[in-house]
Amino acid sequence: MxxxxxxxxxxxVEYLRSYKALILLCVFIIFGMMSPLLAKMxxxxxxxxxxxxxxxxxxxxxxxxxxxxxxxxxxxMGMAVLLxxxxxxxxxxxxxxTLIMLLAKGLSRHAVILxxxxxxxxxxxxxxxxxxxxxxxxxxxxxxxxPVPHLFFSLFCLWLFGIFILTILxxxxxxxxxxxxxxxxxxxxxxxxxxxxxxxxxxRFSPLALAxxxxxxxxxxxxLHHAVTAVWITVILIVSALAVSLVVFKKKxx
Amino acid sequence: MTQISDLLPLLIPIIVLELILVITALIHxxxxxxxxxxxxxxxxxxxxxxxxxxxxxxxxxGRGDD
Amino acid sequence: xxxxRAEHIRKNFGSxxxxxxxxxxxxxxSIFGLIGKNGSGKTTTMKMILGLIKPTSGSIYVxxxxxxYGDTPTNRHIGYLPDVPEFYGYMTxxxxxxxxxxxxxxxxxxxxxxTDELLCLVGxxxxxxxxxxxxxxxxxxxxxxxxxxxxxxxxxxxxxTSALDPVGRKEILDLLSAAGKRxxxxxSTHILSDVERICDQIGVLNNGQLELQGPxxxxxxxxxxxxxxxxxxxxxxxxxxxxxxxxxxxxxxxEVSGRTVNVQLNHYEENSxxxxxLLASESIPILKYERLEPTLENVFMDVIx
Ligand SMILES: Nc1ncnc2c1ncn2[C@@H]1O[C@H](COP(=O)(O)OP(=O)(O)OP(=O)(O)O)[C@@H](O)[C@H]1O
Ligand SMILES: [Mg+2]
Numbered sequence: 289m290x291x292x293x294x295x296x297x298x299x300x301v302e303y304l305r306s307y308k309a310l311i312l313l314c315v316f317i318i319f320g321m322m323s324p325l326l327a328k329m330x331x332x333x334x335x336x337x338x339x340x341x342x343x344x345x346x347x348x349x350x351x352x353x354x355x356x357x358x359x360x361x362x363x364x365m366g367m368a369v370l371l372x373x374x375x376x377x378x379x380x381x382x383x384x385x386t387l388i389m390l391l392a393k394g395l396s397r398h399a400v401i402l403x404x405x406x407x408x409x410x411x412x413x414x415x416x417x418x419x420x421x422x423x424x425x426x427x428x429x430x431x432x433x434x435p436v437p438h439l440f441f442s443l444f445c446l447w448l449f450g451i452f453i454l455t456i457l458x459x460x461x462x463x464x465x466x467x468x469x470x471x472x473x474x475x476x477x478x479x480x481x482x483x484x485x486x487x488x489x490x491x492r493f494s495p496l497a498l499a500x501x502x503x504x505x506x507x508x509x510x511x512l513h514h515a516v517t518a519v520w521i522t523v524i525l526i527v528s529a530l531a532v533s534l535v536v537f538k539k540k541x542x
Numbered sequence: 543m544t545q546i547s548d549l550l551p552l553l554i555p556i557i558v559l560e561l562i563l564v565i566t567a568l569i570h571x572x573x574x575x576x577x578x579x580x581x582x583x584x585x586x587x588x589x590x591x592x593x594x595x596x597x598x599x600x601x602x603x604g605r606g607d608d
Numbered sequence: 609x610x611x612x613r614a615e616h617i618r619k620n621f622g623s624x625x626x627x628x629x630x631x632x633x634x635x636x637x638s639i640f641g642l643i644g645k646n647g648s649g650k651t652t653t654m655k656m657i658l659g660l661i662k663p664t665s666g667s668i669y670v671x672x673x674x675x676x677y678g679d680t681p682t683n684r685h686i687g688y689l690p691d692v693p694e695f696y697g698y699m700t701x702x703x704x705x706x707x708x709x710x711x712x713x714x715x716x717x718x719x720x721x722x723t724d725e726l727l728c729l730v731g732x733x734x735x736x737x738x739x740x741x742x743x744x745x746x747x748x749x750x751x752x753x754x755x756x757x758x759x760x761x762x763x764x765x766x767x768x769t770s771a772l773d774p775v776g777r778k779e780i781l782d783l784l785s786a787a788g789k790r791x792x793x794x795x796s797t798h799i800l801s802d803v804e805r806i807c808d809q810i811g812v813l814n815n816g817q818l819e820l821q822g823p824x825x826x827x828x829x830x831x832x833x834x835x836x837x838x839x840x841x842x843x844x845x846x847x848x849x850x851x852x853x854x855x856x857x858x859x860x861x862x863e864v865s866g867r868t869v870n871v872q873l874n875h876y877e878e879n880s881x882x883x884x885x886l887l888a889s890e891s892i893p894i895l896k897y898e899r900l901e902p903t904l905e906n907v908f909m910d911v912i913x
Contacts, residue, residue: 294710298696305698307566307601314559315594321556325549372602385694389754392658392688394680395711426552538678541661 292399295390299407308373309411315369316362316415320422323358328430351434354427355442356503362419362446363499370453374408375471377454378461378537388542397538401458405530408454416447438512442502445515449498452522453478455529462536495522560593567597576606609672611636611685611762611792612657617666619652626652628816630666634809636761639788641803641824642796644813645912650796651691653813654764658688670762684712687760687791691767693751697740701732701750704739705757712758726753729783731776744771752780756787763787765795769802781806800904810904812911820911824904831907836871836883839896843867849892856882867895 303309327349378401381387387400420443456477461470478496485491492514501518504510567589571582585604589596610633617630626649634640644650655661657668662677669675670682695704702723709719727733730749735742739750748771755763768784769777777799784793785806797803803810803824810827812820820827840846846864853862853871858879861872873879876899887894 290713291711294707297710298707301703302696302698306605307570310566311563311598311601314563315598318556318559318594321552321559325552325556328549369598372598375602385690385692386696388660388690389688389693389695389751390708390711391660391680392683392686392690393708393711393754393758394683394713396680397678430552539662540678542655 291395292403295395295399296403296407299403300410303407303411312369312373312411312415313418316366316419317422319358319361319366320419321426323361323423324354324426324430327353327357349431351427351431351436352503352506354431355423355436355439355506358419358423359442359446359502362416363449363502366419367450367453367499370412370450371457371471371474374412374454374457375474376461376467377404377408377457377470379465379467379470382461382542383465383467391542397540398534401462401530401533401537405454405458405533408458409451412450412454413447416450436506437508438505441512441515442505445498445505445519446502448519448522448526449495452495452498452526452529455526455533459529459533459536462533462540492517493521494518495525498522563597564589564593567600570605571600574606577604578606580604609636610634610669611671612794613669614653614657615667615669617653617656617668618664619649619656619661620664625816627663630813630817632811632818632821634792634794636792637788637790638809639784639793639807640795641807641810642794642813643798643800643803643810643908644796646798648813649816650813651766654688654766654794654796657764658683658686684758685761687755687758687763689748689751689755689763689765689768691770693747693754695739695742695747695750697738699739700736701727701739701753702736704750705753708754708757714758722757726756729753729756731779745773745776748772749776749780752783759790761791763791763793763795765793767797768795769797769799777802800908804904812908814912820907827907828902828904831910832902834873834876835900836873836876837868837896837898837900838871838887838894839868841867841893841895845892849887849890852886852890853883856886858882 330349330353381400387395391397391400453474457470457474460473460477464470464473481494481496485494485496491497492511495518497510497515497518501510501515505512505515568586571577571585571589577585585600588604589600592599613633614630617627618625619627630649630653642650642653652661656663657670657675659675659677659679659682667674671685673682675682699707705723705726706719709722710716714722724733727735730753732746732749732753735746739747742750748768752765752768755765763784765784769780772780781802784795787793788806795807807824809822810820810824811818838849840849843866846867846869850862850864850869853859853869856873856879858875859871859873861870863870871883
């Protein structure tokens, strides 16, 4: 337990001093501010581009569009940034050999995995929470509030998808060596999921639904039951990935 | 129809945050001689040309050891 | 009681057999020097003692407790310094030692005091820079401080003197020597004079096993080559002397190089007078007459040959 606390503190200090915490917070806060503004300015932007005086008839943007924009930014750019920030989550420590002395001091291998997961989870949750709060404030200020069904569920789905990415990164770095191989393996896995989406009938089970159906859930375009299934599947995958990380890392030559 | 100028107060915090990222990256670049790869010119150009992505990529891949 | 015991350790990396049958034990309060060629498996052996890599077969006991691969309870008895210690460059030495202290469960109130003591001991007090700006020797010193932090019963140092200047080397050897009073020290090195300086036990790792193990002075006795070096006054007398020596039955070899004759013989104690008599009867004036002491280098060369 003392090992977990000490190593967890080290992880947090590392995120702060390597500027990763700063980047993640800034980028997500920027997304939270930018999405409502983009939604609001969309008609202006589009009308400026209208050719030869043909006026496009663009509907006035609403509360929905603001969150639609938010989900679009976070599920694409946001997840890419998440991958980059946490890409070296365990690989870096392993490939540099910095863990050797700490393990030799009696740090348990389980504590390493759990502390790494906890620190990443906290950083991701904090950045996401900031983004959501700012998004909420800006949207209320710029748009008239409309009843949005399942907004919180949608937000929860994206948060869970972030955790899914974190655990897959952690698992990949226990499975393959090298400073960036965990990142590559995770990217490959996500690529495979994207390809699988084209197989009819599978998309409702895919964790990707958590990052692609968010806007649809608010407008009713996406099926809530399918989303709930995807949530459960993702939770199972997260727990299994963590378990695999713990078991594999315990048996790894260092 | 909304005027862009009305939204300016809301845009300023975004610009400030982006500037914070760019400036921390630039300070870091100029205070270090070695990078994991690439050279100073490359990183300065990248950070200045690609807002948001530039500093992120610099801090993840370019930043040397410390 | 033996603080460390290794039984029938085998280790393969793929098809490469690094250790074939390693057996050894180290008794309490000894300083054990592990020597062997590059790639003979010293680092591998140490990492197996720490449970960092898995032996292909065989078992290791630390303080009577079996080392479980991937698990760390036996490591609480051990302090380890890797051959190239890697630190978190963004920390200061003090912060790093605090982290290590918290991990090993040094009491909170004591960490600070202990850190100061150790930094003084290894000569890093007053250095408040981040570790990334440290030289290799400074990292080595911090590594030693880190290894001593939990007051280990067994101190394992891999090539501990490799990056140190001559003064630093002496300091660190004295430090290990002092540590040897309280703990058992195992260390590997390629500098054999370091081993001679502080070790009381040695082991020579060769061909995947410990080909030679025991107290340093006994081993030197066993390997005592009965050798003499006689230096004559002028170069032309040396071959003459060599020819006379070769005629004696107990002399196995007499080689001339310049003015000196290198002699190998059996049973020096019984036969030394015969040589003196020969020198007197042939009236060969000599400058120097010396019985050669065996060096660890000779022993080492002999074992790995
Ligand atoms: N992870 C590994 N994978 C494959 N082979 C390895 C691995 N680690 C070590 N070896 C091999 O095992 C042998 C022993 O290595 P080890 O590092 O234990 O030698 P050493 O005695 O410490 O050498 P040195 O004096 O150079 O430090 C070497 O031939 C090395 O190539
Ligand atoms: Mg070695």
